[in-house]
Amino acid sequence: MTILVPNYILTPDILLKDKAVAFEKTIQGIGSLEELKQKFPEADVIQLQKNSLLMPGLINAHVHVEFSANKNQLSYGDFLNWLYSVIENREDLIAGCDLTCMSKAIDTMLESGITTFGAISSHAMDLEACVNAKQNVVFFNELIGSQAGMADALFNDFLARLDASKAVTREGFYPAVAIHSPYSVHPVLVKKALDVAKNEKLKLTAHFMESEAERNWLDSSSGDFQKFFKTLLKQEKSVSDADEFLSYFDGYETLFTHAVKTNDKELDHIAQQKHTIIHCPISNRLLGNPTLDIKKLREKNIRWIVATDGLSSNYKLDLFEEMKISLFMHSNEPLLDLATELIKATTINAAQALGINTGEIKEGKNADMLVLDLDGEPNKELAIHLILHRYNISKVFINGKLEKGNK
Numbered sequence: 001m002t003i004l005v006p007n008y009i010l011t012p013d014i015l016l017k018d019k020a021v022a023f024e025k026t027i028q029g030i031g032s033l034e035e036l037k038q039k040f041p042e043a044d045v046i047q048l049q050k051n052s053l054l055m056p057g058l059i060n061a062h063v064h065v066e067f068s069a070n071k072n073q074l075s076y077g078d079f080l081n082w083l084y085s086v087i088e089n090r091e092d093l094i095a096g097c098d099l100t101c102m103s104k105a106i107d108t109m110l111e112s113g114i115t116t117f118g119a120i121s122s123h124a125m126d127l128e129a130c131v132n133a134k135q136n137v138v139f140f141n142e143l144i145g146s147q148a149g150m151a152d153a154l155f156n157d158f159l160a161r162l163d164a165s166k167a168v169t170r171e172g173f174y175p176a177v178a179i180h181s182p183y184s185v186h187p188v189l190v191k192k193a194l195d196v197a198k199n200e201k202l203k204l205t206a207h208f209m210e211s212e213a214e215r216n217w218l219d220s221s222s223g224d225f226q227k228f229f230k231t232l233l234k235q236e237k238s239v240s241d242a243d244e245f246l247s248y249f250d251g252y253e254t255l256f257t258h259a260v261k262t263n264d265k266e267l268d269h270i271a272q273q274k275h276t277i278i279h280c281p282i283s284n285r286l287l288g289n290p291t292l293d294i295k296k297l298r299e300k301n302i303r304w305i306v307a308t309d310g311l312s313s314n315y316k317l318d319l320f321e322e323m324k325i326s327l328f329m330h331s332n333e334p335l336l337d338l339a340t341e342l343i344k345a346t347t348i349n350a351a352q353a354l355g356i357n358t359g360e361i362k363e364g365k366n367a368d369m370l371v372l373d374l375d376g377e378p379n380k381e382l383a384i385h386l387i388l389h390r391y392n393i394s395k396v397f398i399n400g401k402l403e404k405g406n407k
Contacts, residue, residue, distance in 0.1 A: 001030065001043035002400070003036050006371060008378055010055040011361035012347040013340050015382060021054060023367035025400040030363060047407065048371060053378065053391075056360050057115025057183060057368035058319045059350035061138070062257050062278045064310025065126040065245045066120050068105035069097035074312060079211040080224045082403040087232075094125065102129035105317060110134055112318040115398045116308070116351070118205065118255075120178050124161040131168050134403040134405070136368070138163045138354050140178035140205050142183055142226065143193045143358065145221040146229075146239050148268070152189050158193065167261040172399055174356070176203040181210070182245035183217050183238060183245075185226065190240075191249050199250055203355055205278075206249075209242065209266070210258035211289050218242045242266055257307070257354055258283075260290040276353040279345070283309035287301060291329055306342060306351040319346045323387045339383035371395035371405065 001024055009016040009030070022029040022036045022043060029036050037045070048054075052284060070093055073149045101157040106129055109117055116136040119126055122144065135161040141162045177197040179185050197204045209215060214225025221237040229235040242262075246269050256270065257278040270277065278293045297304045301393075310355040323342040330338055351359025358366040371373045372391040395405035 001040045002031065002046045003040065003043045004034055004048065004054060004371075006052040006054040007050065008053045008374075009361055010292040010343075010382065010386075012056050012359070013383070015378060021367075023362060023369075023397075023400050025367060026357075027361065027363050027367050028364050029135060030361065049323055049373065049394075051376060053372045053374050054361060055357065055370050055372060055386075056347040056354055057370055058113045058346045058394065059305075059354065059356075059359060060109060060114045060117040060317065060319055060346075061255060061305055061350050062280065062307035062309060062319060063104055063109075063117050063119060064122070065102050065129060066097060066122060066311060067093055067310045067312035068101055068317075070092050070312050076286045076313075078289075079213055080228065082287050082313070083228070091142070094123065097125075099129055100208075100291060103132065105311065106130070106133045106135070107135075109317045110396060110404060111393070112316075112320060113370045113393050113396065114317070114319060115356070115396060115403075116172075116356065118176070118354065120205070120310070121161070121165075124164060127161075127164060127354065128166075129213070131170060134398055135171035136174075136356065136358070136366075136398065138174045138176050138203055138356070139168075140176045140203070141165055141356050141378065142180055143189055145179035146184050146186050146235065147233060148186055148188060151186055155189055155192055158189075159196075162196070174354075175204065176205070180203075180204040181207040181214070182240055182242060183214055185239075187240050187244070187248070190245070194248055194252070203255075204249070204252060205255040205257065206261050208256040209261040210284075211259035211287070212261060213262040218245075224323065234238075243269075246270070249275065254265045255305075257309075258289070258292075260284055260292050267296065267300050271302045276349075277301070277302055278307050278353075279304050279326065280307050280309040280313075280322075281329050282315070283313035284321060285325070285329070286313050294330060294333070303349055303353060304345060305353055306345040307350075318319050320387060320390055322346075325386075327387055336381055336384055339381075339387055342387060343383050354364075363386045365399035367397050369397045
């Protein structure tokens with residue numbers, strides 16, 4: 001048992017002062033130091049420095065660790081140009097990111113306060129790195145392939161990767177399922193993968209409505225994707241439309257990434273089914289895609305969270321940076337309200353979307369916590385300052401274990 005004594009506790013939007021936290025793997029108590037010492041007399045007491053803030057660890061629900069080698073190989077500014085550059089450089093990017101490369105990317109997430117991440121794994125090349133990660137990992141085995149003739153081979157490969165992830169027994173590692181997108185996965189494959197996810201109660205995610213190209217292709221088999229599919233895959237028509245794709249997920253809460261080109265009908269469906277939308281603002285900007293309409297999501301009572309996406313469409317895997325960009329990108333939003341919402345979108349809301357027992361400093365929750373060194377007494381605009389000033393993260397605890405910093 002450990003008792004941690006900060007000056008302040010943020011959990012995740014209520015600021016407590018002069019309270020301590022007792023924890024092992026989970027948080028056992030929150031109260032005055034005297035109360036906790038009486039209740040847990042054998043506990044180790046760690047007195048933190050002046051102006052220390054304890055807050056929940058950050059949760060990055062969508063990241064492509066396998067593509068962490070990219071620096072300047074890919075083309076930004078337009079979604080199709082970026083996609084063609086990914087195809088052209090795919091082998092070099094994958095070959096260029098070995099275990100050391102992927103582990104480095106994972107470690108940088110830890111340094112920036114990310115205690116849980118959702119790895120979208122296309123090839124399972126990142127499995128070892130994710131197994132060895134100090135963080136909690138939701139390991140989304142991704143299924144992709146729109147050609148019916150390849151369905152059996154692709155599904156068998158998916159099952160083999162899923163089975164490999166299910167064989168992992170370490171604490172904080174959760175096998176899961178990802179469907180790439182409605183334009184890239186044949187309905188036969190989608191249905192088979194969803195049967196697996198539902199039967200085994202695995203977490204589920206998919207990319208959805210990321211670009212204008214996707215919108216036009218799913219609606220009318222036209223637009224920028226028309227040449228792309230005809231040239232590369234000999235396809236004249238989309239394998240499904242957006243409504244059909246969404247209907248497959250009915251009754252099973254899913255995380256849909258991007259959703260910047262969704263229409264009102266689709267958003268109403270997402271709201272009805274209690275799905276979550278993952279907002280990746282930097283990725284959307286770099287690929288020339290629209291900004292997510294978070295006001296509309298709020299009006300429709302759709303939960304939205306924030307993630308970095310991968311280094312194929314970002315320059316760092318840093319949720320504080322992602323929140324800062326989002327704070328400026330959504331310039332019509334009240335600043336403090338949005339900052340508070342962003343902190344929740346990377347802590348408690350993300351934890352709830354992933355179905356994991358963390359995301360807040362509360363009794364019974366897993367002790368995934370950050371210690372930040374503030375430069376003075378916090379005020380009512382603390383959420384803004386946390387995002388803008390990037391205070392030093394002196395300690396990171398994951399499942400109660402100190403993973404960064406000195407005891």
